[in-house]
Amino acid sequence: MATYTYEHIPDQGAKAGVLAYLVTSAAVLLLMMVFGLLMRLEQAQWISIGANRFYELMTLHGAGMVGIAAIAGASVMWHFLRQYVALSSRIFVANLVLFLAGVVMILGSVLLGHFHGAWTFLYPLPGNSMGMWSPGAAALFMGGLLVIGVGFLLLHLDVARAIIARYGNFSRALGWPQLFGHDDGKAPPPTVVASAMVTVVNVIGLVVGASILTMMLVNLYVPGFDIDPLLAKGMIYFFGHIFINATIYMAVIAVYEILPRYTQRPWKSNKVFLASWTASTLMVMFIFPHHLLMDFAFPKWMLIMGHVIGYLNTVPILVVTGYGALMIVYRSGIRWDMASKLLFLSLFGWAAGAMPAFIDGTITVNYVMHNTLWVPGHFHTYLLLGMVTMLFGFMYYLGKPDHEADDHLIDRIAFWLFTSSTLGFTLSFLYSGKESVARRYAAHLPEWVPYDRIASVFAVLVIASSLVFMLRFFARIGLARHDYQRAPVARSAIA
């Protein structure tokens, strides 16, 4: 078995492109959080915006959050991956430009064309609006998603090119020679392994997503071009599941890169690590039937496969990445600051959110919990307390004035406010799911309103604390470009 020692890699400042991604992410994230709050306030009967506006906001909230999660994740991946491979800045910027063009199309579709078919655009809803929006508005929305998808496909193809140029092929980038043969300790670093995995799954997912979007766009204007609704649903969830999960797999690179700098301990690609990422590569592609467990017409063996992989999928999260963070932090003498605290918290959020998620993927549970608020309950846990928290940690790391700088009191208060209010917010969703509150309802039954009111209060606190994180990042954005030591040196037992 290879032995691993910590090798220091100097902290690098962010390229202008990375900062543009982060600014876009923060701005859109804040706006989408406000949209989410408005939806909860409407359900709580504290405001009255009407069903039309509610479903428009819901469509924007879904599309916007998935989009910026991908943009934010890509910025983390690109920032660290360029230490190991030669990436194209032009393609990176082109992806952002295409993303913004897609956002403009989606905003136009929803705000001007009143499209509100949800971000999941389930066939045949976009073309069956009952006069609520035009085929043009639906086409603009799906066209916007397609443009965004093309941008990400370009980005991943460039990542693939760069990885192949350095490592020769994807099996080497995934560390298969070390996984299936002798571990000589020379497997690619975790950042490369994770980036290779994300590239493989996202290229496949994006092609499937683009295919169904194109089919639906043709169907909008040529109704005779009929699509099987079950096939469409399968393709949409295959793409959607991969794309949103890939955002976490990209963002977790911040944890792999930054926590070792804080603890001066290695996070290396050993056999267990490589096995878990190879397993995740396969599982993230074959787990999608767990979104279709209530589609009894879907092949039964695929539904059972979704159930089984749902359980297996928790193992790499808990035993490899979550446990890996615990290992390198335990008795490390780490000096806690906002960046390290948020990154550590983010792995808790990811691991904790995986628990109600795999339970939801149990067929007999899904039978009475599918499409209740249990679902946003678990995905807000691993996306907000997981993925978004990784993003906040990365922002604090980039903007840290120097390695010995102390956090301001307001940041420390915001950290605990964010932690407690996000837990309160997600647990309100989960409890509502336990009480069978249906999801995607503009108006709730009177019995459900108390839960909405509690969730609304927590949502306000989540936004307030997130605002502190974002403002701090904007205030320090000038520092983020420079190369200097950011991570404090861990305490020594001898000192």
Added chain:
Amino acid sequence: MQTIAWQISLVLMTLVAFGFAFVAINSGRREEDYSPLQKKAYRLRTRLFWGLVLVFGPAMLYTLLELPYDAVRSRGGAGAAQVVHATGYQWRWELSQDHVAVNEPVEFHVTSADVNHGFGIYDADLHLVAQTQAMPGYTNTLRHTFTKAGTYKVLCMEYCGIAHHNMLTEIRVGAQ
């Protein structure tokens, strides 16, 4: 089922929280030599892995024993299955009959005339007791035996447009 799912989730999330809190509390004093710690941690990880296999494995298999797709489900009651044809429209339900007998199996043949809907049956306490998707071009067969008389609501469980939240109807369950 919902209460069990909630309680198990809370227990597991709390265990994860304890793990992270324990490490955070014990992070301050540095052990310079990482190798012995690593070896101990790897041994513990192996145990954790097998612990997960032993707990989650049987749970995963046990929960597969009774699936809503199986024809034998709810055949325990006396008499032949009552058949109700349910069709979803934007934004209403059309049922071939809106009353069924208690303690006798009911077979719902669920489909949609336009877009995706979800056929969710709620009891008098507003708890979801059974559901399936209503899809255009497909008929999903949902088998359920109502064990309590009363008025049940059918709510739409798949977003279908502006009046999705108003798409509901009722089923009366009583003596035949």
